[in-house]
Amino acid sequence: MFSRLQPALLLIFAGTLAAIADAGEIEPPRLGQQISEADVEAIGTTVFPDGSGLPQGSGTAELGREIYGEQCASCHGNTGAGDMKNTVPPLAGKPKKGADWSTGASWPYATAIFDYVRRAMPPRNLKQLSSDELYSLTAYILHMNGIVTLTQQLDQETLPKVTMPAAGYFSSKWDKLESRIRP
Amino acid sequence: MMKQPTSPSRSEFLSRRQFLSTGATFLTAVSVTTGAPHAEAEIKMPDSMLYPGVADEPYGTPSKHEEQVVRLVQGLTAKRTTTWSYSPIHRQRGIITPSGLHFGTHHSGIPDIKPDAHRLYVHGMTQKSLSFSVADLLRYPLTGNIRFLECSGNSWQQGAFAKPAAKTCAELYGLLSGSEWIGVPVRLLLSEAGIDPRASWVIAEGSDSGSLARSIPMSIMNNDAIVALYQNGERLRPAQGYPMRLLLPGIEGNMNIKWLRRLEVTDRPAFTKDESRAYTETLADGSIEGFSLYMGVKSVITHPSAGQVLPDRGYYEVSGLAWSGFGRIRSVEVSDDGGANWRTANLHEPVLDKALTRFSLPWKWTGQEVRLQSRATDERGNVQPGRADWRKVYHAGSVNHYNAIQTWLIDQRGTISNVF
Structure with a gap:
C-alpha cells in the first residue's frame, strides 16, 4: 500500500516545488471588466483647455446673469466679490495677488470654469444645471471680469478660444523640474 | 552618535551621556524627596489592583484620560464647504499618526460610500476601458509603505501674514500626518488597460460631491x-x-484623490479648479506657478512648541518631525540661538523614503530667552530654507508649499510662541 502511494506523493511534492519555483513568474490577476463606449462617455466629464470634453449647447452672459442671481450670488455676492471669511473665493474683481486672487485674474483657461461649475457648483444643487445653463453661467463669470461681452455666444467652439489674462503669467513647476526630479 | 559642535557655542545642548545621567525628560521633571527610610509606607494599593476591570470592547478606544488629544476641526457652515482638521502633532510621538487623528482638508464634506456599489474606472488613451470593484482590487498584490501626507497649505499662516500669528504648533503644522498605506500599484491597473505610448498624464477624480479632480504626471x-x-x-x-x-508618496495632499472613482489617461493636464488657483503659488514677480507637486524638505520641533509652557529650568528632550517629498531625510540640525550655531540631532529609526522622520536632541533650558529652530536636509541635498530666503521666492500672501525654518521663541517665563 505504502509503496503504491509513493510515486503519487513524489508527484505532489514535485508539483509543489514547481509552483514555488515559478512563483515569480505568476502574472498578477487581470480582473478589470470592460465597459462600453456609452459608459465611458457618461463618466468621462473632464474638460480640457483645447475644449475636448465640452458638451453641445451654448449660452451668453445675458442669459447667465439671471442664473447667477439664483444659483451663485447668495455666496459669491452680486458682483462676484466672494466671502473669504467663509472660504468662498472671489470670482471677479481687482486682482489681489497671493491669497485672494479672483477666478478671472488667476485661472489660465476659461474651460476650467465650465468644468468646475459642472462638477461642483452650486454645492446644494449639484450637477443639475443644463449644458446651456453652464455655458451661460461661464459667460457671465467671464463677463464680470470684462473678458467677454454680454451677448458673446459661448459653445464648444468659442469657449476654448477665450483668452484668460492669467495664461500670460502662469507657469508649471513640473515643467521646470521634471528633468531633474522625475522618478 | 551625536556629533560635536562645529563651533564654540553658548547653547545648552547636551551630549547623550550627560543627558542620560540626568534621567529627566521634557515636562516630566519632578523633584524627588527622599523620605525617612524606616517610616510607615505611604504608598497605597491602587483600586485597579483591588477590583476587577471591565470587559474589552470590539473596537478599542483611547483612554478617557486622553480626551484632550483630538484634532482641531474647522467645520462646515451654511456657506463654507472647505474645512480643515488639524492633527495634534505636539501630543504625538514616533512617526505614525493614529488614523482617527489624521489631518483632513475637505472641499465638499465627507461622503458615505457603499463599497459593493463603488467602482474604479480606468479609461482614456487606453486599449480598453476597465471597471474594477473593491473586491477585485483586494485580489491584486498589495504593496505600500509608511509615508507622510501634507496639505500643500500646511503652515499657510506663515505665508499669509506679514507678522507671526499667535498660533499653536498644531494650528501651524497640523495639516501633516504619517501612516502606513497599503494598496494596489497604479501601474498594474494602467498596464492592464493598455496605455497608449503617447500618454503622459492621468486625470484622477474622486466620487465626492465636488468630483475633485487633479492631473498627475504618468511618470509619478x-x-x-x-x-x-x-x-x-x-x-x-x-x-x-x-x-x-x-496615494502619491511625497506629493501635495490634494492630489492624493480620496474616494477614487476614475483614472483618465491622457496626454496633457486638464487645469482643473485645484490646478488653477487653490493649489498654486504666486511668485515674487506676481506670476503664478502651478503643478508644484513635490512637498519640499521641512521640519518642525513639536516638543517643545508654541502653545506649551516649560514648567521649570533644566533638562528637556527637544523632539520633532522632518520630512521631504523628494526622498529620505539625511540630517536635522537644531539651534537654540536663532540659527547662529547648529547641533546635529539624533535621527530615530526607521528613516524611510518620503516618510516622517523623528529627531531629538537632549537640551538644557537655563531660563534665558531662546530661539529654538530645526533645519532638515534630504538625501538629494535639498536644505530647508530660512524664512527670508523662502520669502524672496514667493509674493506676499502666497500661502502654499511653505517649508521655511520655524522659530519658537521661549521667553523667560517658559512661554513658547511663534516668531519670525
Whole structure:
C-alpha cells in the first residue's frame, strides 16, 4: 500500500516545488471588466483647455446673469466679490495677488470654469444645471471680469478660444523640474 | 552618535551621556524627596489592583484620560464647504499618526460610500476601458509603505501674514500626518488597460460631491503610486477616502484623490479648479506657478512648541518631525540661538523614503530667552530654507508649499510662541 502511494506523493511534492519555483513568474490577476463606449462617455466629464470634453449647447452672459442671481450670488455676492471669511473665493474683481486672487485674474483657461461649475457648483444643487445653463453661467463669470461681452455666444467652439489674462503669467513647476526630479 | 559642535557655542545642548545621567525628560521633571527610610509606607494599593476591570470592547478606544488629544476641526457652515482638521502633532510621538487623528482638508464634506456599489474606472488613451470593484482590487498584490501626507497649505499662516500669528504648533503644522498605506500599484491597473505610448498624464477624480479632480504626471503614477485600501492595518476611514484613495508618496495632499472613482489617461493636464488657483503659488514677480507637486524638505520641533509652557529650568528632550517629498531625510540640525550655531540631532529609526522622520536632541533650558529652530536636509541635498530666503521666492500672501525654518521663541517665563 505504502509503496503504491509513493510515486503519487513524489508527484505532489514535485508539483509543489514547481509552483514555488515559478512563483515569480505568476502574472498578477487581470480582473478589470470592460465597459462600453456609452459608459465611458457618461463618466468621462473632464474638460480640457483645447475644449475636448465640452458638451453641445451654448449660452451668453445675458442669459447667465439671471442664473447667477439664483444659483451663485447668495455666496459669491452680486458682483462676484466672494466671502473669504467663509472660504468662498472671489470670482471677479481687482486682482489681489497671493491669497485672494479672483477666478478671472488667476485661472489660465476659461474651460476650467465650465468644468468646475459642472462638477461642483452650486454645492446644494449639484450637477443639475443644463449644458446651456453652464455655458451661460461661464459667460457671465467671464463677463464680470470684462473678458467677454454680454451677448458673446459661448459653445464648444468659442469657449476654448477665450483668452484668460492669467495664461500670460502662469507657469508649471513640473515643467521646470521634471528633468531633474522625475522618478 | 551625536556629533560635536562645529563651533564654540553658548547653547545648552547636551551630549547623550550627560543627558542620560540626568534621567529627566521634557515636562516630566519632578523633584524627588527622599523620605525617612524606616517610616510607615505611604504608598497605597491602587483600586485597579483591588477590583476587577471591565470587559474589552470590539473596537478599542483611547483612554478617557486622553480626551484632550483630538484634532482641531474647522467645520462646515451654511456657506463654507472647505474645512480643515488639524492633527495634534505636539501630543504625538514616533512617526505614525493614529488614523482617527489624521489631518483632513475637505472641499465638499465627507461622503458615505457603499463599497459593493463603488467602482474604479480606468479609461482614456487606453486599449480598453476597465471597471474594477473593491473586491477585485483586494485580489491584486498589495504593496505600500509608511509615508507622510501634507496639505500643500500646511503652515499657510506663515505665508499669509506679514507678522507671526499667535498660533499653536498644531494650528501651524497640523495639516501633516504619517501612516502606513497599503494598496494596489497604479501601474498594474494602467498596464492592464493598455496605455497608449503617447500618454503622459492621468486625470484622477474622486466620487465626492465636488468630483475633485487633479492631473498627475504618468511618470509619478508608474513609480510608487498606489490605490490605497488600507491605512495603518485597517481599511481606510471615510475621511481618508473609503473605500479607496490615490496615494502619491511625497506629493501635495490634494492630489492624493480620496474616494477614487476614475483614472483618465491622457496626454496633457486638464487645469482643473485645484490646478488653477487653490493649489498654486504666486511668485515674487506676481506670476503664478502651478503643478508644484513635490512637498519640499521641512521640519518642525513639536516638543517643545508654541502653545506649551516649560514648567521649570533644566533638562528637556527637544523632539520633532522632518520630512521631504523628494526622498529620505539625511540630517536635522537644531539651534537654540536663532540659527547662529547648529547641533546635529539624533535621527530615530526607521528613516524611510518620503516618510516622517523623528529627531531629538537632549537640551538644557537655563531660563534665558531662546530661539529654538530645526533645519532638515534630504538625501538629494535639498536644505530647508530660512524664512527670508523662502520669502524672496514667493509674493506676499502666497500661502502654499511653505517649508521655511520655524522659530519658537521661549521667553523667560517658559512661554513658547511663534516668531519670525
